[in-house]
Amino acid sequence: MSAPAGLDSVRGAASVLPAPEARPGPPLWLLLELTYRCPLHCVFCYNPTDFARVGQELETAHWIRVLREARALGAVQLGLSGGEPLARDDLELIVAEARKLGFYINLITSGIGLTAARIRALKAAGLDHIQLSFQDSTREMNDFLSSTRTFELKSQVAALIKQYDYPMVLNVVLHRLNIDHVGDILAMAERMGAEYVELANTQYYGWAWLNRPHLMPSRAQLQRAEQVTRQFRDRVGDRMRIFFVVPDYFETRPKPCMNGLGSVFLTVAPDGLALPCHAARMLPGLDLPNVRDRSVESIWYDSQAFNRFRGQSWMKEPCRSCPERVRDFGGCRCQAFLLTGDADNADPVCDLSPHHQIVREAVTRAELHAPPVQERPLTFRDHRISIPLSKG
């Protein structure tokens, strides 16, 4: 699963963001990760590497209660993700309830399992929108990167999406192994009649973190891909809207991750853990609440996990006195933790961070040499592998 896209656009809701230390606004965006089960084994998946250890999935009634409680607080955007959300056979029930409540419902899917019967039922239930992921423009690379044979199937699903009059929205996660194919990927999208294409460079969490040396592109690759994208955009104009998400390791300022934790975004993981971002399970010292035990309202407003990174009092220097802290909130807590060992540090993507060299070195390594394939092969997201990875 790629990270849900376009969170930045929730900034359109900026006028309802709270002033620091004021009572936070509602969780406008709700992401339900319905299951970690997935027929694909993508090397860049952001799901936790120890997903096999994650406890039993919530039941339908839990999800329905979460929807009702979140909507009552003012949640309005709903992402249904995973894993592969189509692996849940109650997906149609969940969509129907969400639509009745007034959510705008996005299905974020690999397309595997989206038959004509299911898309018809989902449409009838009120699903607003489908985002289909592709791994590459070629059968070989798509199937290699996902460790499956899915390319033909996905192409059929793309046709179904058109047939049922959904906007065709493709998401392709870019990295060293496919970024040189951007021209072909865009041509494929055009042939499918895609209206929106998100070229999302890998963000290094979960399985992508594990595989980072293999996935990090070189700056030259990145620049070529951007140039190809620009030329393509000039040619097709408004017919196809293309979003190119630059990998943040190549930036000098961090992304305003989640608009700050606990400001607009609430994820519920398959086991019912409520997370202020879908990667936050990794953060030490967060007492993550479970929707089995607590109401969404109590989780959002009162739990330690959702208050821990609200406001600015948790920040260290250089963020604490930085004028840009109100814009980027110090960047990504998970990235700060992964790269510096302390989630309270500035995201080291920022060149004001004393740890910025860690990011620079990772980029330099990607420039200098091919990844150490022999020393450490690519690790496909897999249940069997997840079990040993979850020890220690």
Place this chain on the structure above:
Amino acid sequence: MSAAASKPVVGRGFRLQWEPAQGAHVLLYPEGMVKLNASAGAIMSRCDGQRTLQEIVADLETAFEVQGLSADVTAFVNMAIEKNWLEMRE
């Protein structure tokens, strides 16, 4: 751009709804949301694909007891079409 006789309607893939929690009309679209101000909400909520632009202007002028809204409403509608928030039915 928009002729007075064409009928604006909320664009495909977008949904307009009133959000009590925000006290505003919002426009929902894939993975995003625009909170509309009162006048944008008043215009867009009348764009049902049934009424012409001219009728919408007249309706707004009646509702808000003002005259001469045509230029402002047309400018907003044109901007909204550019952003795909609205489409025109002939």
